[in-house]
Amino acid sequence: MARVAPFDRFSALALTEGERVFVLTGAGISAESGIRTFRDGNGLWEEHRVEDVASPEGWQRDPVLVWRFYAERRAQAATCPPNAAHAALAKAEANLGDRLFLCTQNVDPLHERAGSRRVLHMHGELFRSRCENEDAPDFADEGTYFGAEAIPRCACGGRVRPHIVWFGEMPMGLAAIAEALDRCNVFVTIGSSGVVYPAAGFVRQVRQRGGVRTIYVGPEAPENAGAFDECRLGPASQVVPALFGF
Numbered sequence: 001m002a003r004v005a006p007f008d009r010f011s012a013l014a015l016t017e018g019e020r021v022f023v024l025t026g027a028g029i030s031a032e033s034g035i036r037t038f039r040d041g042n043g044l045w046e047e048h049r050v051e052d053v054a055s056p057e058g059w060q061r062d063p064v065l066v067w068r069f070y071a072e073r074r075a076q077a078a079t080c081p082p083n084a085a086h087a088a089l090a091k092a093e094a095n096l097g098d099r100l101f102l103c104t105q106n107v108d109p110l111h112e113r114a115g116s117r118r119v120l121h122m123h124g125e126l127f128r129s130r131c132e133n134e135d136a137p138d139f140a141d142e143g144t145y146f147g148a149e150a151i152p153r154c155a156c157g158g159r160v161r162p163h164i165v166w167f168g169e170m171p172m173g174l175a176a177i178a179e180a181l182d183r184c185n186v187f188v189t190i191g192s193s194g195v196v197y198p199a200a201g202f203v204r205q206v207r208q209r210g211g212v213r214t215i216y217v218g219p220e221a222p223e224n225a226g227a228f229d230e231c232r233l234g235p236a237s238q239v240v241p242a243l244f245g246f
Helices: 027-031 056-061 063-077 084-099 110-114 174-183 199-209 236-243
Strands: 003-006 021-025 100-104 119-121 124-131 160-164 186-190 213-218 230-233
Touching: 021 084, 021 199, 027 236, 056 063, 063 124, 063 160, 084 100, 084 110, 084 236, 100 174, 174 199, 186 199, 186 236, 199 213, 213 236, 230 236
Parallel strands: 003 230, 021 100, 021 186, 100 119, 186 213, 213 230
Antiparallel strands: 124 160
């Protein structure tokens, strides 16, 4: 049974030499910086059906709508600064080096803007694009596309699409994630609802092998709260610095 309580009733992590930390971040950490999410009260689903803007079928049906949607998200994300939780994770990385594995469900660049250098974006990255057809490398892209004639083409003739994992597509970096989950001693989830898989299943995966301390951080307990040892309740911008003792 998880211990669920306000974050100030917990002590900071006391990591021993050699312990490895896996951190999973979700929409909650970026929402504090103003990034809009699909699920909040003013969420994106109120304006667009998810199948129209975040699925392969929506892309085939109306690529102009999809590009307009992501162009708007890029413009909005460009105005949002990282918060104290992002900064604390960057500092933790600087202190722990490769003993900290940072995996995010978020497509925004706020971890990088805060100074994190090793971030695995399992759902893709908002400011990158790739060919829709071939297995070509993704590339940095801050462009906006509001008409069919403005959607660029790859050398193969395929359209360039957002480098985003849409519903029904395979998340990125699963092999690296699996290896990090197998090696960690402490597992921390920050601001993830616990309903989107496979990420929601990571905590149960580490618990199965035992000997891993599992901690949740967020304003309220997630759907999978029972899988955690501790649920430290509060805003990520306050809880994460306290978690690492900064």
